[in-house]
Amino acid sequence: MLNNIVGLILLVLIFQGCKPKEDHVPTDKEINDAYTYMLGRYIVLRQENNDINVEKVGYNKIKYNPLGSAQFVNPNMDVAYLECWLAVDSSHAVILNVPEVKDRYYTAQLLDGWGEVITNINERNYPDHPFGKFALVIKGTNPPNIGDAVKIELPSAKAKMLARVELKGSPQEAVKLQQAFTLNVPEGIKIDPPVKVPEFTNAKLIGAAIFDKPDAILNSYPDPMPEAARYQALTKRVAAYMLTSDSAAAHVEEVVQKQAIPAFMEGAKGFGTQKGGWSVSYVAGKFGNDIMARDIINYGGLWANVITEAIYFVGLTDSGKQLLHGDNVYEIRFPKGEWPDAAVNAFWSVTLYSVPDYHVVNNSLMRYSINNVSGLKPNPDGSKSIWLGSTKPPGSDDVNWLPTPAGKGFALTFRMYVSKPEVLDGKWFPAPIQKK
Incomplete structure (x- = not known):
């Protein structure tokens, strides 16, 4: 008799252990926050996947956009653009050559995988070295091919570069300067492909699938946001909750579609x-x-x-x-x-x-x-x-x-x-x- 009672207690405990504890069930606000947090990274990954896998632009290859070109999001028509997905590894630096630019605006803007600015290379931020060679390296590494270049540390192996040269009434001179931004790329750089994400558009944003592979997404790029660790833990919690049952997954999808996405769209209208x-x-x-x-x-x-x-x-x-x-x-x-x-x-x-x-x-x-x-x-x-x-x-x-x-x-x-x-x-x- 005693054995039967013990057995029943063990079965109850095992069954309860399989169910998510009440304090592990995220609130609707937490689901909203986790979705909002992840969306910023997904938008950048969507662009990287499109550029690398669809447009085939490659890494460490500068694209010199022709003047008047407007076949990309939010173009500025007053500058000569160049852009590039940069990729380095712990043993190799990429050297960015910046020309001397006088009496017109220019900058070489470097951004991370969350859309945050790493630095701007120009005479305002580098007054002692506003042009010349800049060695792009992973933070904490010291590759051998740097030479006398100014070292710029990247938070991870990849970065996006957008450089702009003001036209200022003399487009031909701006183009000449644009073409003088170049890269020295050593052989042997190991480059991971972009993490694949489901297709989505600005008109139809990704839904609860944003939580399908949180580790792969979050491990793909460090986030400089001070509270990143809290948001990432919350994201993993929502993802784990979705795996507990079909009803849990359906609940997250419903919150995303009826709350998170509408709140984002409304926020975009009344922003700032x-x-x-x-x-x-x-x-x-x-x-x-x-x-x-x-x-x-x-x-x-x-x-x-x-x-x-x-x-x-x-x-x-x-x-x-x-x-x-x-x-x-x-x-x-x-x-x-x-x-x-x-x-x-x-x-x-x-x-x-x-x-x-x-x-x-x-x-x-x-x-x-x-x-x-x-x-x-x-x-x-x-x-x-x-x-x-x-x-x-x-x-x-x-x-x-x-x-x-x-x-x-x-x-x-x-x-x-x-x-x-x-x-x-x-x-x-x-x-x-x-x-x-």
């Missing part, structure tokens, strides 16, 4: 500090513990720079908080003496994009942006206006008109390069986007 139809985040490129900001910026403008280099004001609505639409006419009017030129040390531009994919909008003028060298004509009172419409608004000058897509929504990005303190401190905003 807002005024006059514009919104701005002052944490771009270095996100602290703001997982939502990192997601939104990776989603809408992957590879954003730190605000001391470039600050981005995003326009999704007019000053009346209505979504921008190509069937309407809008005016952005800067009062006399308040033109953006006075608020930057380098240059500024405003570019128009389709939504939700953030590509430039084709138009008959082949005009995608207006900037500080566009030669805008002033109004009679000395103010200056940027006009938005699918056809030229009545009374506007051709050079002041930025074409919009008829019948479709659009977004604006107002870039300020090397802004003055009043911009970084939030005291300066672009003029409001006014529906006419």
Whole structure:
């Protein structure tokens, strides 16, 4: 009899051990937080997989984008671009050669696997060595092929480089400088392929499948976020919970689809500090513990720079908080003496994009942006206006008109390069986007 009782107790204990303890069942908020945390890395991995496996760009091969090229997300039409997926290992460094650039903006921006900025190579950050050779190495290693190059430590074996040279009215000179950014790549670098992720788009984001292989995703790149360890433990907890039963997996999927994704989309609409139809985040490129900001910026403008280099004001609505639409006419009017030129040390531009994919909008003028060298004509009172419409608004000058897509929504990005303190401190905003 005693043996039977003991046996029953053991069976109960074994059965209870197979079930998730109540304190191991994540709350809906925890599922939301884990999803939001992982989405930032998935967006970067999606881009790496596309570039390496679909576009076949390869690692350590610079792509010199032709002037006017706009076949990528959130392009800046005022610079000569070059980009590259960099890859090193503990025994090999890659040498980046940066040309001497005078009297125009330039930077070689290095980013990590979460979309956070590692460094910008330019005269502001490296005043004693603004050009020349830079050795890219894994943190803590000292490969033999560095020579006299300035060593730049990467957090892991891979990094993304985006370099920009301002056109500044002389595109041919900008292209010459663009082509002078080169790499010295030693043989024998061991490169892991990108971690594969399910296909998803900005219009249809990944669901609970984001938790399918947390170890592979999280081990693929270190996260500089101060609270990364807490979020990663939470992510693994949600993933483990999903494996306990079909109903647990269904519950996580339901929370993701009905709460996490809608909350993200709503957050993207009302993101950052807002005024006059514009919104701005002052944490771009270095996100602290703001997982939502990192997601939104990776989603809408992957590879954003730190605000001391470039600050981005995003326009999704007019000053009346209505979504921008190509069937309407809008005016952005800067009062006399308040033109953006006075608020930057380098240059500024405003570019128009389709939504939700953030590509430039084709138009008959082949005009995608207006900037500080566009030669805008002033109004009679000395103010200056940027006009938005699918056809030229009545009374506007051709050079002041930025074409919009008829019948479709659009977004604006107002870039300020090397802004003055009043911009970084939030005291300066672009003029409001006014529906006419």
